[in-house]
Amino acid sequence: MNTNQINEPFYPTQMMRNVHAMHPLVHNITNYVTVNDCANILLAAGASPIMADDIGEVEEIQSICGALVINIGTLNERTIDAMLAAGRTATTLEHPIILDPVGAGASKLRTETAKTLLEALEISVIRGNISELKALYAGDNHTKGVDANDIDAITEDNLTESIALAKRMARHFNAIVAITGAIDIVADSESSFVIRNGHASMSRITGTGCMLTSLVGAYACANPYKRLHATATAVALMGICGELAHASCERDKLGSSSMRTRLIDAISMMTPEMLEQHLKCEVR
Amino acid sequence: MNTNQINEPFYPTQMMRNVHAMHPLVHNITNYVTVNDCANILLAAGASPIMADDIGEVEEIQSICGALVINIGTLNERTIDAMLAAGRTATTLEHPIILDPVGAGASKLRTETAKTLLEALEISVIRGNISELKALYAGDNHTKGVDANDIDAITEDNLTESIALAKRMARHFNAIVAITGAIDIVADSESSFVIRNGHASMSRITGTGCMLTSLVGAYACANPYKRLHATATAVALMGICGELAHASCERDKLGSSSMRTRLIDAISMMTPEMLEQHLKCEVR
Amino acid sequence: MNTNQINEPFYPTQMMRNVHAMHPLVHNITNYVTVNDCANILLAAGASPIMADDIGEVEEIQSICGALVINIGTLNERTIDAMLAAGRTATTLEHPIILDPVGAGASKLRTETAKTLLEALEISVIRGNISELKALYAGDNHTKGVDANDIDAITEDNLTESIALAKRMARHFNAIVAITGAIDIVADSESSFVIRNGHASMSRITGTGCMLTSLVGAYACANPYKRLHATATAVALMGICGELAHASCERDKLGSSSMRTRLIDAISMMTPEMLEQHLKCEVR
Numbered sequence: 001m002n003t004n005q006i007n008e009p010f011y012p013t014q015m016m017r018n019v020h021a022m023h024p025l026v027h028n029i030t031n032y033v034t035v036n037d038c039a040n041i042l043l044a045a046g047a048s049p050i051m052a053d054d055i056g057e058v059e060e061i062q063s064i065c066g067a068l069v070i071n072i073g074t075l076n077e078r079t080i081d082a083m084l085a086a087g088r089t090a091t092t093l094e095h096p097i098i099l100d101p102v103g104a105g106a107s108k109l110r111t112e113t114a115k116t117l118l119e120a121l122e123i124s125v126i127r128g129n130i131s132e133l134k135a136l137y138a139g140d141n142h143t144k145g146v147d148a149n150d151i152d153a154i155t156e157d158n159l160t161e162s163i164a165l166a167k168r169m170a171r172h173f174n175a176i177v178a179i180t181g182a183i184d185i186v187a188d189s190e191s192s193f194v195i196r197n198g199h200a201s202m203s204r205i206t207g208t209g210c211m212l213t214s215l216v217g218a219y220a221c222a223n224p225y226k227r228l229h230a231t232a233t234a235v236a237l238m239g240i241c242g243e244l245a246h247a248s249c250e251r252d253k254l255g256s257s258s259m260r261t262r263l264i265d266a267i268s269m270m271t272p273e274m275l276e277q278h279l280k281c282e283v284r
Numbered sequence: 285m286n287t288n289q290i291n292e293p294f295y296p297t298q299m300m301r302n303v304h305a306m307h308p309l310v311h312n313i314t315n316y317v318t319v320n321d322c323a324n325i326l327l328a329a330g331a332s333p334i335m336a337d338d339i340g341e342v343e344e345i346q347s348i349c350g351a352l353v354i355n356i357g358t359l360n361e362r363t364i365d366a367m368l369a370a371g372r373t374a375t376t377l378e379h380p381i382i383l384d385p386v387g388a389g390a391s392k393l394r395t396e397t398a399k400t401l402l403e404a405l406e407i408s409v410i411r412g413n414i415s416e417l418k419a420l421y422a423g424d425n426h427t428k429g430v431d432a433n434d435i436d437a438i439t440e441d442n443l444t445e446s447i448a449l450a451k452r453m454a455r456h457f458n459a460i461v462a463i464t465g466a467i468d469i470v471a472d473s474e475s476s477f478v479i480r481n482g483h484a485s486m487s488r489i490t491g492t493g494c495m496l497t498s499l500v501g502a503y504a505c506a507n508p509y510k511r512l513h514a515t516a517t518a519v520a521l522m523g524i525c526g527e528l529a530h531a532s533c534e535r536d537k538l539g540s541s542s543m544r545t546r547l548i549d550a551i552s553m554m555t556p557e558m559l560e561q562h563l564k565c566e567v568r
Numbered sequence: 569m570n571t572n573q574i575n576e577p578f579y580p581t582q583m584m585r586n587v588h589a590m591h592p593l594v595h596n597i598t599n600y601v602t603v604n605d606c607a608n609i610l611l612a613a614g615a616s617p618i619m620a621d622d623i624g625e626v627e628e629i630q631s632i633c634g635a636l637v638i639n640i641g642t643l644n645e646r647t648i649d650a651m652l653a654a655g656r657t658a659t660t661l662e663h664p665i666i667l668d669p670v671g672a673g674a675s676k677l678r679t680e681t682a683k684t685l686l687e688a689l690e691i692s693v694i695r696g697n698i699s700e701l702k703a704l705y706a707g708d709n710h711t712k713g714v715d716a717n718d719i720d721a722i723t724e725d726n727l728t729e730s731i732a733l734a735k736r737m738a739r740h741f742n743a744i745v746a747i748t749g750a751i752d753i754v755a756d757s758e759s760s761f762v763i764r765n766g767h768a769s770m771s772r773i774t775g776t777g778c779m780l781t782s783l784v785g786a787y788a789c790a791n792p793y794k795r796l797h798a799t800a801t802a803v804a805l806m807g808i809c810g811e812l813a814h815a816s817c818e819r820d821k822l823g824s825s826s827m828r829t830r831l832i833d834a835i836s837m838m839t840p841e842m843l844e845q846h847l848k849c850e851v852r
């Protein structure tokens with residue numbers, strides 16, 4: 001997917017204002033581990049969540065929403081059918097579909113389900129860690145549970161190759177790819193953003209990836225002609241709020257569960273001005 | 285439903301003391317988004333939660349509990365059957381059943397399921413937002429996802445008509461209705477309480493409605509001959525704790541996720557004296 | 569089960585260091601009420617969680633993990649099959665299996681499922697409250713929902729008999745038993761640890777038992793030849809963090825939801841030195 005946005009000016013603050021103005025309603029078919037955090041972060045960001053996964057209602061629910069987030073974190077046969085049904089409605093209605101292939105590579109069911117979704121639906125954005133993305137792209141399999149394997153990590157040393165890989169993945173999947181880790185890459189087939197926001201302590205809590213995927217749903221919905229920019233903005237927003245939350249926990253001598261609370265707090269208190277001030281985003 | 289309570293004195297502090305003394309065990313068949321908050325708020329309020337939704341055990345579980353809370357937030361075919369089975373046991377045992385028709389009007393499945401439950405079971409209290417209640421009552425359909433639509437909002441300007449509508453709904457459903465929003469109305473067919481506690485920031489977190497519905501289960505169980513009063517007390521309690529939580533977050537410069545934490549904190553620290561002091565409840 | 573560990577020196581600090589060094593990957597088939605807390609506490613403790621419950625993937629997921637935690641808190645037909653399938657794989661691979669028989673005694677489904685799991689699988693550790701354990705052992709049935717019944721409580725007065733009972737249970741189930749309450753007992757058929765850490769306020773939040781069971785999974789995995797010691801360490805760790813969390817909430821005048829946050833915070837900030845300093849553990 002070449003979204004032809006690389007030569008356009010990047011206005012992340014406008015992206016955020018559009019979310020605040022639109023209050024996009026985002027349909028999430030997601031896992032039961034982090035679903036509450038996904039709902040709360042959408043509300044914190046100025047969007048509205050709805051969670052529905054019964055085949056008897058997902059098409060109708062999708063039709064009143066503006067985006068679909070599919071997260072396979074605790075997939076099962078019943079919900080896979082619902083993902084496909086909601087996804088077909090979203091495809092017809094041209095709603096952005098965001099896929100989080102949690103644990104792709106860790107089981108055939110996850111890998112195959114993610115591939116089936118990618119084939120059957122018009123996925124706008126795939127948000128995952130590098131191991132998950134590689135498992136889907138090359139059949140490489142270094143997935144270690146639901147976390148990225150260290151041997152796959154994107155570093156300053158392999159950044160140029162990683163960007164090239166991300167662009168090839170975007171072309172292959174015909175979707176924007178958002179690969180998150182210590183360094184984040186958001187790419188379509190032609191262009192990419194490298195984002196250096198975030199803090200290592202975000203990996204001490206569950207759901208930062210899932211929450212980000214839901215945020216991408218809100219940002220892609222409210223910025224329909226700028227999905228690459230919208231995705232990069234959501235990724236940077238999450239990273240910045242991780243930095244602020246970490247600083248806040250350090251100051252108050254708090255641990256990992258407070259990090260989760262302060263992260264969502266930061267999202268709810270973020271302004272376009274703060275976003276601009278903290279943004280570490282490079283076009284490549 | 286005319287509960288004939290309007291001319292009786294209203295003792296909310298006694299209602300609270302009864303919950304603290306009885307520790308009512310409340311069976312919740314609820315959604316997987318806010319279920320943890322529902323369990324924790326019941327414990328915070330001095331009650332005990334049990335969550336069970338398999339058809340193979342819900343009747344037996346209901347028989348050891350004192351109330352049933354049915355919340356259709358993430359309903360599916362399997363759990364709808366369990367709601368009906370548990371509800372029939374609760375009806376036989378004269379346990380209060382509290383229904384939260386989350387998202388009624390947003391899909392046929394939700395609207396029809398809520399109606400089926402209302403027909404099949406003896407529901408004591410329906411707790412929802414005005415859009416959900418209207419969708420069930422009149423077939424009006426302004427439901428916007430799981431949040432109330434602004435055009436339905438109860439305001440000081442339309443309060444008299446809204447109260448009359450609430451009483452008609454109570455008669456129609458043969459149940460107490462608790463309509464919550466900026467202004468809350470708790471009504472049976474003859475009488476109503478208007479409650480002006482609460483804070484707008486409660487709408488920035490998911491689950492305040494679900495948590496309140498679970499609280500109503502505890503209060504209705506511990507105050508069996510005063511269900512209208514018990515419901516009004518639970519509604520006011522939630523609103524007051526929202527006010528206290530908001531003030532606490534403002535003071536400590538915290539955001540929306542801390543609001544959730546501080547709200548349940550406030551429930552756990554609330555005393556009958558504080559309830560009396562903060563109560564803004566009017567009989568209409 | 570006689571693990572022959574009683575005469576060996578007990579090095580809880582080493583147990584903790586082993587978890588920190590190994591980052592054990594723990595597969596949890598658990599309830600949707602407290603699943604997020606279980607995931608977060610594993611991360612806080614230096615382990616990694618994976619939650620999967622579809623029959624189509626649980627064997628494969630188990631094979632990449634090091635331990636299996638089975639929690640029947642919101643069991644249903646679909647997940648019971650997955651528990652058995654994952655458990656068979658874990659048994660074959662000699663992964664420790666930790667069983668949390670939530671609400672055993674409260675319904676036939678729970679009691680029978682727990683018994684079926686105990687017969688079909690090689691369970692290493694059963695972690696429950698005294699009422700749940702008694703319901704499985706003797707068919708006694710004082711289970712009051714998911715909390716222990718007061719008439720079963722382990723006190724200083726009945727401690728000697730309670731320890732003898734725990735050892736008989738361990739022999740009967742051929743598993744380590746960890747019975748938690750105001751006083752905790754961890755026993756195999758020959759020996760036991762009595763742990764007096766913890767604080768009463770832990771019972772005001774849901775999931776402390778479930779979280780502990782997941783922690784036992786991590787500790788048993790990282791300390792394979794010392795499962796009795798590993799279980800005792802995890803139980804003490806949870807109790808100590810409860811004490812620290814309570815003190816922290818008292819200091820900051822916070823309530824029960826903050827207690828949950830501060831408990832996981834304490835786990836994430838715990839060091840071997842602090843563990844040693846606060847440990848109240850007696851060999852019996």
